[in-house]
Amino acid sequence: MKLFVDCKKAGHLCDKGQYEDASFFEKLNVRFHNLICKHCSDYSERNAKLTKLLKDPKCRQMPEECKKRIREELERELAKEKAEQKP
Template sequence: MKLFVDCKKAGHLCDKGQYEDASFFEKLSVRMHVMMCKQCAKYSERNAKLTKLLKDSKCKQMPEECKKRIREELARELAKKPE
């Protein structure tokens, strides 16, 4: 893997880092790129903010039984003939 990457690759590696899938070398490549590229630095900063907001959020996932009930209700409504 190259140490210096283009913007497209840096964006991909930044996303991998957000999900904690990036290796040490990939994180290093992103940091090197971000030091030289203002646009990617802004992208990386926004990505970091988004990650922090999602980790700190108090959002809860809807239970599967509720999702199933909504899907069934939606299917019934879609199956009705228009008047």
């Protein structure tokens, strides 16, 4: 395995690390890449924040009934907008 990876591979390895599927060497590759690539470093930082937020016990999933209500409201609005566009 190469010591330095391209941005696409670094992003993939970063994602693997987020789900705790990356090996030690893969994590090391991401770290080395992030030293020289600001874009990927920012991506890794945002990924880490997201992971931390999702692991927070205060983070809860939206109830299904709420999702259904939002979906139905969106569908009504889209249908209304579509009907207004017809001549």
